[in-house]
Amino acid sequence: KAGVTQTPRYLIKTRGQQVTLSCSPISGHRSVSWYQQTPGQGLQFLFEYFSETQRNKGNFPGRFSGRQFSNSRSEMNVSTLELGDSALYLCASSLALAGELFFGEGSRLTVL
Amino acid sequence: GIQVEQSPPDLILQEGANSTLRCNFSDSVNNLQWFHQNPWGQLINLFYIPSGTKQNGRLSATTVATERYSLLYISSSQTTDSGVYFCAVLIQGGSEKLVFGKGTKLTVNP
Numbered sequence: 587k588a589g590v591t592q593t594p595r596y597l598i599k600t601r602g603q604q605v606t607l608s609c610s611p612i613s614g615h616r617s618v619s620w621y622q623q624t625p626g627q628g629l630q631f632l633f634e635y636f637s638e639t640q641r642n643k644g645n646f647p648g649r650f651s652g653r654q655f656s657n658s659r660s661e662m663n664v665s666t667l668e669l670g671d672s673a674l675y676l677c678a679s680s681l682a683l684a685g686e687l688f689f690g691e692g693s694r695l696t697v698l
Numbered sequence: 699g700i701q702v703e704q705s706p707p708d709l710i711l712q713e714g715a716n717s718t719l720r721c722n723f724s725d726s727v728n729n730l731q732w733f734h735q736n737p738w739g740q741l742i743n744l745f746y747i748p749s750g751t752k753q754n755g756r757l758s759a760t761t762v763a764t765e766r767y768s769l770l771y772i773s774s775s776q777t778t779d780s781g782v783y784f785c786a787v788l789i790q791g792g793s794e795k796l797v798f799g800k801g802t803k804l805t806v807n808p
Contacts, residue, residue: 628800629796678741684729687796689733693742
């Protein structure tokens with residue numbers, strides 16, 4: 587059974603650009619959540635989707651957005667990139683709400 | 699919001715030694731997970747343990763939900779155990795998000 591797949595794995599952008607990250611959950615999992623990891627702030631919750639609906643959103647500016655498709659795949663978008671957006675972005679899926687989470691390998695974003 | 703504290707922040711061991719990592723949390727939780735972050739950044743599931751005790755090889759974990767703490771035991775440590783160990787909790791009656799501790803960085807020397 588394939589795990590959580592995130593693409594791209596690495597990317598470099600410049601300030602002001604936008605970026606879209608993709609996450610394919612484990613087959614059958616309907617809940618997808620996103621986390622940002624930085625050395626200074628640690629692991630922080632971005633948002634969570636279940637059955638194409640955003641259920642929760644973390645304390646991030648509106649430049650961070652996401653969506654989930656009918657096949658449970660999810661994308662997150664960051665617009666008007668800032669240097670501080672450089673981070674490892676991790677996606678997790680679970681079979682049900684409040685269930686065990688499984689993480690992908692992450693997308694490492696560098697903003698120059 | 700809920701606070702998750704892990705101790706110690708750093709731990710250096712010789713290969714073969716045993717260790718105990720601790721996770722304290724400030725509120726009731728629906729679930730608790732332990733992860734090991736590999737050098738490439740992926741969070742590897744170790745235990746899903748909202749309460750009770752589980753064992754998996756040289757690793758075991760115990761969560762005492764009523765006292766709001768969890769322990770991760772690593773026995774006969776190996777160099778491959780090195781990395782950062784995170785505890786994460788899902789808060790009860792609230793949003794479905796994991797709140798992570800700051801992690802314990804474990805270094806196992808040969």
